[in-house]
Amino acid sequence: MATPANEVPAIEVRNLHKSFGDLEVLKGIDFSVMPGEVVCVIGPSGSGKSTLLRCVNRLEESSSGQVLIEGDDITHPDADVDALRSRIGMVFQAFNLFPHLSVLRNLTIAQQRVRRRRRAEARDVAERTLERVGLSDKIDAYPSHLSGGQQQRVAIARALSMEPDMMLFDEPTSALDPELVGEVLAVMRDLAREGMTMMVVTHEMGFAKEVGDRVVFMDDGAVVEEGPPQQILTDPQHERTRRFLQMVG
Amino acid sequence: MTKRQKQRLVRGVLYLVLLAGVLAVGLLADWETTRRNFFNAQLAREMFPDVLTIAARNTLLYTFLAFSFGLVFGLVLALMRLSSIKPYRWLATIYIETFRGLPALLTIFLVGIGIPIAFGTRWPTLVTITLGLGIVAAAYMAETIRAGIEGVPKGQMEAARSLGMTYTWAMISIVIPQGFRIIIPPLTNELVLLIKDTSLLFVIGTTPATKELLKFGRDLLNTHANATPLIVVGAVYLAITVPLTQLVRILERRNARSR
Numbered sequence: 450m451a452t453p454a455n456e457v458p459a460i461e462v463r464n465l466h467k468s469f470g471d472l473e474v475l476k477g478i479d480f481s482v483m484p485g486e487v488v489c490v491i492g493p494s495g496s497g498k499s500t501l502l503r504c505v506n507r508l509e510e511s512s513s514g515q516v517l518i519e520g521d522d523i524t525h526p527d528a529d530v531d532a533l534r535s536r537i538g539m540v541f542q543a544f545n546l547f548p549h550l551s552v553l554r555n556l557t558i559a560q561q562r563v564r565r566r567r568r569a570e571a572r573d574v575a576e577r578t579l580e581r582v583g584l585s586d587k588i589d590a591y592p593s594h595l596s597g598g599q600q601q602r603v604a605i606a607r608a609l610s611m612e613p614d615m616m617l618f619d620e621p622t623s624a625l626d627p628e629l630v631g632e633v634l635a636v637m638r639d640l641a642r643e644g645m646t647m648m649v650v651t652h653e654m655g656f657a658k659e660v661g662d663r664v665v666f667m668d669d670g671a672v673v674e675e676g677p678p679q680q681i682l683t684d685p686q687h688e689r690t691r692r693f694l695q696m697v698g
Numbered sequence: 699m700t701k702r703q704k705q706r707l708v709r710g711v712l713y714l715v716l717l718a719g720v721l722a723v724g725l726l727a728d729w730e731t732t733r734r735n736f737f738n739a740q741l742a743r744e745m746f747p748d749v750l751t752i753a754a755r756n757t758l759l760y761t762f763l764a765f766s767f768g769l770v771f772g773l774v775l776a777l778m779r780l781s782s783i784k785p786y787r788w789l790a791t792i793y794i795e796t797f798r799g800l801p802a803l804l805t806i807f808l809v810g811i812g813i814p815i816a817f818g819t820r821w822p823t824l825v826t827i828t829l830g831l832g833i834v835a836a837a838y839m840a841e842t843i844r845a846g847i848e849g850v851p852k853g854q855m856e857a858a859r860s861l862g863m864t865y866t867w868a869m870i871s872i873v874i875p876q877g878f879r880i881i882i883p884p885l886t887n888e889l890v891l892l893i894k895d896t897s898l899l900f901v902i903g904t905t906p907a908t909k910e911l912l913k914f915g916r917d918l919l920n921t922h923a924n925a926t927p928l929i930v931v932g933a934v935y936l937a938i939t940v941p942l943t944q945l946v947r948i949l950e951r952r953n954a955r956s957r
Contacts, residue, residue, distance in 0.1 A: 508856050543851075545854060559858070
Protein backbone atom coordinates (compact mmCIF):
# COMPACT_ATOMS: atom_id res chain seq x y z
CA MET A 450 0.00 0.00 0.00
CA ALA A 451 1.40 3.36 -1.01
CA THR A 452 1.18 5.83 1.83
CA PRO A 453 2.52 9.32 1.25
CA ALA A 454 4.47 10.46 4.27
CA ASN A 455 2.39 13.61 4.75
CA GLU A 456 -0.99 11.90 4.68
CA VAL A 457 -3.20 12.40 7.74
CA PRO A 458 -4.08 9.12 9.49
CA ALA A 459 -7.76 8.16 9.52
CA ILE A 460 -7.35 7.16 13.16
CA GLU A 461 -4.51 8.24 15.35
CA VAL A 462 -4.34 7.20 18.99
CA ARG A 463 -1.77 8.93 21.15
CA ASN A 464 -0.69 7.64 24.57
CA LEU A 465 -4.20 6.51 25.45
CA HIS A 466 -4.94 5.42 29.00
CA LYS A 467 -8.20 4.00 30.28
CA SER A 468 -9.08 2.79 33.76
CA PHE A 469 -12.23 1.25 35.16
CA GLY A 470 -11.89 2.17 38.82
CA ASP A 471 -8.57 0.75 39.96
CA LEU A 472 -8.22 -1.48 36.94
CA GLU A 473 -6.10 0.00 34.17
CA VAL A 474 -7.22 -1.62 30.91
CA LEU A 475 -5.30 0.58 28.46
CA LYS A 476 -1.76 1.46 29.50
CA GLY A 477 -0.64 4.11 27.04
CA ILE A 478 -1.60 3.00 23.55
CA ASP A 479 -0.06 4.52 20.43
CA PHE A 480 -1.79 3.31 17.35
CA SER A 481 -2.86 4.52 13.94
CA VAL A 482 -4.79 3.50 10.86
CA MET A 483 -4.03 5.14 7.51
CA PRO A 484 -6.79 5.87 4.98
CA GLY A 485 -7.63 2.74 3.00
CA GLU A 486 -5.79 0.52 5.43
CA VAL A 487 -7.28 -2.60 7.05
CA VAL A 488 -5.89 -3.11 10.53
CA CYS A 489 -6.81 -6.20 12.52
CA VAL A 490 -6.41 -6.07 16.29
CA ILE A 491 -5.94 -9.46 17.93
CA GLY A 492 -5.21 -10.56 21.45
CA PRO A 493 -6.58 -12.56 24.38
CA SER A 494 -9.88 -11.51 25.94
CA GLY A 495 -9.34 -8.83 28.53
CA SER A 496 -6.38 -7.46 26.62
CA GLY A 497 -8.18 -4.14 26.08
CA LYS A 498 -8.68 -4.41 22.31
CA SER A 499 -12.45 -3.83 22.40
CA THR A 500 -12.00 -0.96 24.85
CA LEU A 501 -9.46 0.61 22.48
CA LEU A 502 -11.92 0.31 19.60
CA ARG A 503 -14.72 1.83 21.68
CA CYS A 504 -12.46 4.73 22.68
CA VAL A 505 -11.95 5.55 19.00
CA ASN A 506 -15.55 6.77 18.61
CA ARG A 507 -15.76 7.72 22.28
CA LEU A 508 -18.41 5.21 23.26
CA GLU A 509 -15.90 4.72 26.04
CA GLU A 510 -14.32 7.81 27.62
CA SER A 511 -10.57 7.55 27.87
CA SER A 512 -8.82 8.56 31.09
CA SER A 513 -6.03 10.40 29.30
CA GLY A 514 -4.43 10.65 25.88
CA GLN A 515 -5.85 11.64 22.52
CA VAL A 516 -7.75 10.11 19.64
CA LEU A 517 -7.62 12.00 16.34
CA ILE A 518 -10.14 11.25 13.64
CA GLU A 519 -8.73 12.48 10.33
CA GLY A 520 -6.81 15.02 12.36
CA ASP A 521 -9.77 16.14 14.54
CA ASP A 522 -9.42 15.43 18.25
CA ILE A 523 -12.55 13.50 19.30
CA THR A 524 -11.34 13.38 22.91
CA HIS A 525 -11.29 17.17 23.17
CA PRO A 526 -14.05 18.46 25.50
CA ASP A 527 -15.36 20.83 22.80
CA ALA A 528 -15.30 18.24 20.01
CA ASP A 529 -18.54 17.75 18.08
CA VAL A 530 -18.69 14.07 18.97
CA ASP A 531 -21.91 13.39 17.06
CA ALA A 532 -20.55 14.85 13.84
CA LEU A 533 -17.30 12.90 14.19
CA ARG A 534 -19.15 9.68 14.97
CA SER A 535 -21.24 10.04 11.84
CA ARG A 536 -17.98 9.70 9.88
CA ILE A 537 -17.15 6.45 11.68
CA GLY A 538 -19.25 3.36 11.01
CA MET A 539 -19.42 0.87 13.85
CA VAL A 540 -20.39 -2.80 13.85
CA PHE A 541 -21.03 -4.52 17.18
CA GLN A 542 -20.59 -8.08 18.32
CA ALA A 543 -24.28 -8.26 19.26
CA PHE A 544 -25.45 -6.56 16.01
CA ASN A 545 -27.58 -4.07 17.98
CA LEU A 546 -30.12 -3.62 15.22
CA PHE A 547 -33.19 -1.66 16.28
CA PRO A 548 -35.72 -4.48 16.80
CA HIS A 549 -38.79 -2.23 16.66
CA LEU A 550 -37.90 -0.93 13.20
CA SER A 551 -37.89 -2.61 9.80
CA VAL A 552 -34.62 -3.17 7.97
CA LEU A 553 -35.36 -0.13 5.82
CA ARG A 554 -36.01 2.09 8.86
CA ASN A 555 -32.86 0.73 10.53
CA LEU A 556 -30.95 2.01 7.52
CA THR A 557 -32.73 5.33 7.02
CA ILE A 558 -33.39 6.67 10.51
CA ALA A 559 -29.90 8.07 11.11
CA GLN A 560 -29.58 9.23 7.53
CA GLN A 561 -32.67 11.37 8.00
CA ARG A 562 -31.99 12.51 11.57
CA VAL A 563 -28.23 13.03 11.33
CA ARG A 564 -27.47 13.52 7.63
CA ARG A 565 -30.74 15.43 7.09
CA ARG A 566 -31.48 13.44 3.98
CA ARG A 567 -34.95 13.37 2.53
CA ARG A 568 -36.95 10.19 2.86
CA ALA A 569 -36.65 9.22 -0.82
CA GLU A 570 -32.94 9.90 -0.92
CA ALA A 571 -32.35 7.93 2.28
CA ARG A 572 -34.33 5.05 0.80
CA ASP A 573 -32.21 5.09 -2.36
CA VAL A 574 -29.03 4.90 -0.31
CA ALA A 575 -30.51 2.14 1.86
CA GLU A 576 -31.43 0.09 -1.22
CA ARG A 577 -27.95 0.46 -2.62
CA THR A 578 -26.17 -0.52 0.59
CA LEU A 579 -28.50 -3.47 1.13
CA GLU A 580 -27.58 -4.66 -2.33
CA ARG A 581 -23.91 -4.45 -1.38
CA VAL A 582 -24.48 -6.87 1.49
CA GLY A 583 -26.75 -9.05 -0.64
CA LEU A 584 -29.98 -8.53 1.30
CA SER A 585 -32.15 -6.46 -1.05
CA ASP A 586 -35.05 -8.87 -0.54
CA LYS A 587 -35.11 -8.25 3.24
CA ILE A 588 -35.80 -4.53 3.05
CA ASP A 589 -39.22 -4.80 4.72
CA ALA A 590 -38.31 -7.56 7.18
CA TYR A 591 -37.88 -7.02 10.91
CA PRO A 592 -34.57 -7.95 12.56
CA SER A 593 -36.07 -10.79 14.61
CA HIS A 594 -36.98 -12.59 11.38
CA LEU A 595 -33.39 -12.64 10.15
CA SER A 596 -30.60 -15.10 10.91
CA GLY A 597 -27.63 -13.86 12.91
CA GLY A 598 -25.52 -13.62 9.78
CA GLN A 599 -28.20 -11.62 7.99
CA GLN A 600 -28.62 -9.35 11.01
CA GLN A 601 -24.91 -8.60 11.07
CA ARG A 602 -24.92 -7.86 7.34
CA VAL A 603 -27.85 -5.47 7.87
CA ALA A 604 -25.86 -3.87 10.71
CA ILE A 605 -22.94 -3.38 8.31
CA ALA A 606 -25.34 -1.90 5.74
CA ARG A 607 -26.77 0.41 8.41
CA ALA A 608 -23.30 1.76 9.14
CA LEU A 609 -22.47 2.03 5.42
CA SER A 610 -25.64 3.96 4.61
CA MET A 611 -24.17 6.88 6.55
CA GLU A 612 -21.34 6.80 3.99
CA PRO A 613 -18.65 6.83 6.67
CA ASP A 614 -14.96 7.43 6.00
CA MET A 615 -13.96 4.42 8.07
CA MET A 616 -15.46 1.37 9.77
CA LEU A 617 -14.88 -0.12 13.21
CA PHE A 618 -15.68 -3.79 13.77
CA ASP A 619 -15.94 -5.09 17.34
CA GLU A 620 -15.63 -8.89 17.08
CA PRO A 621 -18.29 -8.94 14.35
CA THR A 622 -18.46 -12.73 14.04
CA SER A 623 -18.04 -13.80 17.67
CA ALA A 624 -21.77 -14.07 18.35
CA LEU A 625 -22.49 -16.06 15.19
CA ASP A 626 -23.01 -19.76 14.67
CA PRO A 627 -19.96 -21.13 12.81
CA GLU A 628 -21.86 -21.72 9.57
CA LEU A 629 -22.91 -18.02 9.43
CA VAL A 630 -19.44 -16.54 9.91
CA GLY A 631 -18.48 -16.88 6.27
CA GLU A 632 -21.18 -14.63 4.81
CA VAL A 633 -20.23 -11.79 7.17
CA LEU A 634 -16.51 -12.13 6.47
CA ALA A 635 -17.28 -12.14 2.72
CA VAL A 636 -19.04 -8.78 3.04
CA MET A 637 -16.12 -7.39 5.03
CA ARG A 638 -13.67 -8.72 2.44
CA ASP A 639 -15.59 -6.91 -0.33
CA LEU A 640 -15.52 -3.71 1.72
CA ALA A 641 -11.76 -3.98 2.18
CA ARG A 642 -11.29 -4.59 -1.54
CA GLU A 643 -13.27 -1.43 -2.31
CA GLY A 644 -10.74 0.52 -0.25
CA MET A 645 -12.67 1.08 2.98
CA THR A 646 -10.56 2.07 5.97
CA MET A 647 -11.16 -0.61 8.59
CA MET A 648 -10.19 -1.34 12.17
CA VAL A 649 -11.24 -4.87 13.03
CA VAL A 650 -11.07 -6.46 16.47
CA THR A 651 -11.29 -10.14 15.68
CA HIS A 652 -10.44 -13.72 16.54
CA GLU A 653 -10.58 -14.74 12.88
CA MET A 654 -6.88 -15.30 12.14
CA GLY A 655 -7.67 -16.45 8.59
CA PHE A 656 -9.41 -13.16 7.88
CA ALA A 657 -6.58 -11.16 9.46
CA LYS A 658 -4.02 -12.97 7.36
CA GLU A 659 -5.93 -12.73 4.11
CA VAL A 660 -7.51 -9.26 4.31
CA GLY A 661 -5.49 -7.33 6.87
CA ASP A 662 -2.79 -4.91 5.75
CA ARG A 663 -1.44 -4.89 9.26
CA VAL A 664 -2.01 -6.93 12.41
CA VAL A 665 -1.72 -5.48 15.89
CA PHE A 666 -1.28 -7.86 18.81
CA MET A 667 -2.44 -6.52 22.18
CA ASP A 668 -2.01 -8.05 25.60
CA ASP A 669 -2.66 -6.68 29.07
CA GLY A 670 -3.59 -3.18 27.90
CA ALA A 671 -0.60 -2.61 25.66
CA VAL A 672 0.39 -3.13 22.03
CA VAL A 673 2.95 -5.95 22.14
CA GLU A 674 3.84 -5.98 18.46
CA GLU A 675 2.47 -5.04 15.08
CA GLY A 676 3.37 -5.61 11.47
CA PRO A 677 2.31 -7.31 8.25
CA PRO A 678 -0.03 -10.28 8.91
CA GLN A 679 2.44 -12.76 7.40
CA GLN A 680 5.10 -11.73 9.86
CA ILE A 681 2.98 -11.41 13.02
CA LEU A 682 0.94 -14.54 12.48
CA THR A 683 3.69 -16.87 11.24
CA ASP A 684 6.87 -15.43 12.72
CA PRO A 685 6.02 -13.42 15.84
CA GLN A 686 8.91 -11.80 17.67
CA HIS A 687 7.44 -11.90 21.15
CA GLU A 688 6.87 -14.86 23.39
CA ARG A 689 3.37 -13.66 24.40
CA THR A 690 2.30 -13.40 20.77
CA ARG A 691 3.60 -16.88 20.11
CA ARG A 692 1.73 -18.31 23.09
CA PHE A 693 -1.51 -16.61 22.05
CA LEU A 694 -1.25 -17.85 18.47
CA GLN A 695 -0.60 -21.37 19.66
CA MET A 696 -3.73 -21.22 21.81
CA VAL A 697 -6.05 -19.97 19.07
CA GLY A 698 -4.28 -21.71 16.21
CA MET B 699 -51.11 -46.29 53.90
CA THR B 700 -49.44 -45.86 50.57
CA LYS B 701 -48.35 -42.45 49.40
CA ARG B 702 -51.20 -42.38 46.95
CA GLN B 703 -53.80 -43.18 49.57
CA LYS B 704 -52.41 -40.44 51.77
CA GLN B 705 -52.73 -37.92 48.95
CA ARG B 706 -56.34 -38.94 48.36
CA LEU B 707 -57.12 -38.60 52.05
CA VAL B 708 -55.68 -35.05 52.12
CA ARG B 709 -57.69 -34.07 49.07
CA GLY B 710 -60.86 -35.50 50.62
CA VAL B 711 -60.33 -33.51 53.81
CA LEU B 712 -59.77 -30.30 51.82
CA TYR B 713 -63.06 -30.80 49.97
CA LEU B 714 -64.87 -31.46 53.26
CA VAL B 715 -63.57 -28.21 54.75
CA LEU B 716 -64.80 -26.32 51.70
CA LEU B 717 -68.21 -27.97 51.91
CA ALA B 718 -68.48 -27.24 55.63
CA GLY B 719 -67.69 -23.59 55.02
CA VAL B 720 -70.33 -23.24 52.31
CA LEU B 721 -72.90 -25.04 54.47
CA ALA B 722 -72.15 -22.85 57.47
CA VAL B 723 -72.65 -19.65 55.48
CA GLY B 724 -75.74 -21.08 53.78
CA LEU B 725 -77.42 -22.20 57.01
CA LEU B 726 -76.36 -19.39 59.33
CA ALA B 727 -76.89 -16.34 57.11
CA ASP B 728 -80.28 -14.67 57.03
CA TRP B 729 -80.95 -15.04 53.34
CA GLU B 730 -84.23 -13.23 53.14
CA THR B 731 -82.88 -10.06 54.79
CA THR B 732 -79.68 -10.28 52.77
CA ARG B 733 -81.63 -10.56 49.52
CA ARG B 734 -83.82 -7.57 50.38
CA ASN B 735 -80.85 -5.39 51.37
CA PHE B 736 -78.35 -6.31 48.69
CA PHE B 737 -80.30 -7.66 45.74
CA ASN B 738 -83.34 -5.46 45.34
CA ALA B 739 -84.18 -5.90 41.66
CA GLN B 740 -86.53 -2.93 41.56
CA LEU B 741 -83.90 -0.57 42.97
CA ALA B 742 -81.21 -2.01 40.69
CA ARG B 743 -83.36 -1.35 37.62
CA GLU B 744 -83.95 2.25 38.69
CA MET B 745 -80.21 2.88 38.67
CA PHE B 746 -80.09 2.52 34.91
CA PRO B 747 -79.20 4.25 32.71
CA ASP B 748 -77.63 6.87 35.04
CA VAL B 749 -75.15 4.41 36.54
CA LEU B 750 -73.66 4.00 33.08
CA THR B 751 -74.27 7.35 31.38
CA ILE B 752 -73.21 9.48 34.34
CA ALA B 753 -71.32 7.47 36.95
CA ALA B 754 -69.37 5.00 34.80
CA ARG B 755 -68.74 7.66 32.20
CA ASN B 756 -67.27 9.97 34.84
CA THR B 757 -65.13 7.19 36.28
CA LEU B 758 -63.70 6.45 32.84
CA LEU B 759 -63.24 10.13 32.02
CA TYR B 760 -61.36 10.81 35.30
CA THR B 761 -59.26 7.72 34.75
CA PHE B 762 -58.37 8.81 31.23
CA LEU B 763 -57.44 12.33 32.31
CA ALA B 764 -55.35 11.19 35.27
CA PHE B 765 -53.68 8.45 33.24
CA SER B 766 -52.75 10.84 30.42
CA PHE B 767 -51.37 13.34 32.89
CA GLY B 768 -49.54 10.61 34.78
CA LEU B 769 -48.04 9.16 31.62
CA VAL B 770 -46.61 12.45 30.35
CA PHE B 771 -45.46 13.70 33.74
CA GLY B 772 -44.25 10.21 34.70
CA LEU B 773 -42.08 10.09 31.58
CA VAL B 774 -40.60 13.46 32.48
CA LEU B 775 -39.89 12.22 36.02
CA ALA B 776 -38.36 8.99 34.71
CA LEU B 777 -36.04 10.95 32.40
CA MET B 778 -35.15 13.23 35.31
CA ARG B 779 -34.23 10.21 37.42
CA LEU B 780 -31.97 8.97 34.64
CA SER B 781 -30.50 12.42 34.06
CA SER B 782 -26.82 13.08 34.50
CA ILE B 783 -27.73 16.32 36.30
CA LYS B 784 -27.83 15.58 40.02
CA PRO B 785 -30.48 18.11 41.18
CA TYR B 786 -32.90 16.65 38.60
CA ARG B 787 -32.29 13.17 39.94
CA TRP B 788 -32.85 14.36 43.51
CA LEU B 789 -36.03 16.26 42.67
CA ALA B 790 -37.50 13.30 40.84
CA THR B 791 -36.56 10.91 43.64
CA ILE B 792 -38.07 13.14 46.31
CA TYR B 793 -41.26 13.55 44.28
CA ILE B 794 -41.63 9.84 43.58
CA GLU B 795 -40.93 8.73 47.15
CA THR B 796 -43.26 11.37 48.58
CA PHE B 797 -46.31 10.62 46.49
CA ARG B 798 -45.85 6.86 46.57
CA GLY B 799 -45.50 7.06 50.33
CA LEU B 800 -48.58 9.21 51.01
CA PRO B 801 -52.09 7.80 50.92
CA ALA B 802 -53.66 8.83 47.61
CA LEU B 803 -56.64 10.17 49.53
CA LEU B 804 -54.42 12.61 51.39
CA THR B 805 -52.85 13.92 48.17
CA ILE B 806 -56.21 14.35 46.48
CA PHE B 807 -57.56 16.10 49.54
CA LEU B 808 -54.57 18.44 49.71
CA VAL B 809 -54.93 19.34 46.03
CA GLY B 810 -58.68 19.86 46.48
CA ILE B 811 -58.34 22.29 49.35
CA GLY B 812 -54.88 23.57 48.45
CA ILE B 813 -55.63 25.04 45.04
CA PRO B 814 -58.44 27.37 46.16
CA ILE B 815 -56.29 28.58 49.05
CA ALA B 816 -53.11 29.01 47.03
CA PHE B 817 -54.66 30.61 43.95
CA GLY B 818 -57.62 32.34 45.49
CA THR B 819 -60.11 30.75 43.10
CA ARG B 820 -61.59 27.32 42.51
CA TRP B 821 -60.26 25.70 39.37
CA PRO B 822 -62.57 23.73 37.10
CA THR B 823 -63.40 20.38 38.71
CA LEU B 824 -61.84 18.41 35.87
CA VAL B 825 -58.53 20.21 36.31
CA THR B 826 -58.50 19.59 40.04
CA ILE B 827 -59.36 15.94 39.49
CA THR B 828 -56.68 15.51 36.84
CA LEU B 829 -54.09 17.04 39.12
CA GLY B 830 -55.16 15.30 42.31
CA LEU B 831 -55.16 11.81 40.86
CA GLY B 832 -52.53 12.48 38.18
CA ILE B 833 -49.91 13.62 40.68
CA VAL B 834 -50.14 10.24 42.39
CA ALA B 835 -50.32 8.30 39.13
CA ALA B 836 -47.21 10.05 37.80
CA ALA B 837 -45.16 8.93 40.79
CA TYR B 838 -46.02 5.28 40.24
CA MET B 839 -45.72 5.43 36.46
CA ALA B 840 -42.34 7.17 36.65
CA GLU B 841 -40.86 4.11 38.34
CA THR B 842 -42.45 1.77 35.80
CA ILE B 843 -41.24 3.85 32.87
CA ARG B 844 -37.75 4.11 34.32
CA ALA B 845 -37.62 0.33 34.64
CA GLY B 846 -38.75 0.05 31.02
CA ILE B 847 -36.09 2.43 29.75
CA GLU B 848 -33.42 0.65 31.79
CA GLY B 849 -34.67 -2.66 30.42
CA VAL B 850 -33.66 -1.69 26.90
CA PRO B 851 -30.22 -3.20 26.21
CA LYS B 852 -27.35 -0.72 26.44
CA GLY B 853 -26.27 -1.65 22.91
CA GLN B 854 -29.34 0.09 21.49
CA MET B 855 -28.25 3.48 22.79
CA GLU B 856 -24.67 2.76 21.72
CA ALA B 857 -25.71 1.79 18.20
CA ALA B 858 -27.80 4.95 17.85
CA ARG B 859 -25.01 7.14 19.20
CA SER B 860 -22.42 5.44 16.97
CA LEU B 861 -24.50 6.55 13.99
CA GLY B 862 -24.13 10.14 15.14
CA MET B 863 -27.55 10.55 16.76
CA THR B 864 -27.74 12.90 19.73
CA TYR B 865 -28.68 11.49 23.14
CA THR B 866 -32.12 13.09 22.86
CA TRP B 867 -32.88 11.67 19.43
CA ALA B 868 -31.60 8.25 20.41
CA MET B 869 -33.90 8.34 23.44
CA ILE B 870 -36.94 9.49 21.47
CA SER B 871 -36.66 7.25 18.45
CA ILE B 872 -34.83 4.17 19.73
CA VAL B 873 -34.90 3.67 23.51
CA ILE B 874 -38.28 5.03 24.66
CA PRO B 875 -40.37 3.19 22.04
CA GLN B 876 -38.75 -0.10 23.04
CA GLY B 877 -39.07 0.71 26.73
CA PHE B 878 -42.79 1.30 26.37
CA ARG B 879 -43.26 -2.02 24.66
CA ILE B 880 -41.77 -3.73 27.71
CA ILE B 881 -43.98 -1.90 30.17
CA ILE B 882 -47.40 -2.15 28.52
CA PRO B 883 -48.49 -4.90 30.95
CA PRO B 884 -47.42 -3.09 34.15
CA LEU B 885 -48.85 0.17 32.80
CA THR B 886 -52.18 -1.55 32.22
CA ASN B 887 -52.05 -2.74 35.82
CA GLU B 888 -51.56 0.84 36.90
CA LEU B 889 -54.54 1.81 34.77
CA VAL B 890 -56.67 -0.69 36.73
CA LEU B 891 -55.43 0.74 40.04
CA LEU B 892 -56.27 4.20 38.78
CA ILE B 893 -59.81 3.19 37.83
CA LYS B 894 -60.35 2.08 41.40
CA ASP B 895 -58.65 5.15 42.84
CA THR B 896 -61.15 7.45 41.11
CA SER B 897 -63.43 6.37 43.98
CA LEU B 898 -61.32 8.63 46.23
CA LEU B 899 -62.20 11.73 44.25
CA PHE B 900 -65.37 12.35 46.28
CA VAL B 901 -63.27 14.32 48.79
CA ILE B 902 -62.87 17.07 46.20
CA GLY B 903 -66.62 17.57 46.30
CA THR B 904 -69.03 16.51 43.59
CA THR B 905 -72.25 17.63 42.01
CA PRO B 906 -74.87 15.20 40.65
CA ALA B 907 -73.29 15.56 37.21
CA THR B 908 -69.72 14.85 38.35
CA LYS B 909 -70.30 11.78 40.56
CA GLU B 910 -68.15 8.80 39.80
CA LEU B 911 -69.29 5.21 40.36
CA LEU B 912 -68.69 4.74 44.06
CA LYS B 913 -70.04 8.14 45.09
CA PHE B 914 -73.08 7.50 42.93
CA GLY B 915 -73.63 4.18 44.67
CA ARG B 916 -73.07 5.50 48.17
CA ASP B 917 -75.54 8.36 47.69
CA LEU B 918 -78.23 5.91 46.62
CA LEU B 919 -77.33 3.68 49.58
CA ASN B 920 -78.04 6.63 51.84
CA THR B 921 -81.32 7.70 50.23
CA HIS B 922 -82.78 4.18 50.05
CA ALA B 923 -81.14 2.67 53.12
CA ASN B 924 -80.41 -0.30 50.93
CA ALA B 925 -77.07 -1.77 49.80
CA THR B 926 -78.17 -2.90 46.34
CA PRO B 927 -76.58 0.15 44.65
CA LEU B 928 -73.17 -0.94 45.99
CA ILE B 929 -73.61 -4.37 44.41
CA VAL B 930 -74.59 -2.84 41.07
CA VAL B 931 -71.73 -0.37 41.16
CA GLY B 932 -69.33 -3.16 42.09
CA ALA B 933 -70.51 -5.17 39.10
CA VAL B 934 -69.84 -2.19 36.82
CA TYR B 935 -66.31 -1.84 38.25
CA LEU B 936 -65.66 -5.50 37.58
CA ALA B 937 -67.05 -5.22 34.05
CA ILE B 938 -64.39 -2.59 33.40
CA THR B 939 -61.41 -3.97 35.33
CA VAL B 940 -61.59 -7.72 34.74
CA PRO B 941 -61.23 -7.47 30.92
CA LEU B 942 -58.21 -5.23 31.49
CA THR B 943 -56.50 -7.62 33.89
CA GLN B 944 -57.17 -10.44 31.44
CA LEU B 945 -55.58 -8.31 28.73
CA VAL B 946 -52.53 -7.87 30.94
CA ARG B 947 -52.29 -11.65 31.29
CA ILE B 948 -52.40 -12.10 27.51
CA LEU B 949 -49.82 -9.36 26.94
CA GLU B 950 -47.50 -10.82 29.57
CA ARG B 951 -47.72 -14.24 28.01
CA ARG B 952 -46.94 -12.76 24.60
CA ASN B 953 -44.00 -10.79 26.01
CA ALA B 954 -42.64 -13.92 27.67
CA ARG B 955 -42.90 -15.79 24.37
CA SER B 956 -41.17 -13.14 22.28
CA ARG B 957 -38.22 -13.27 24.64
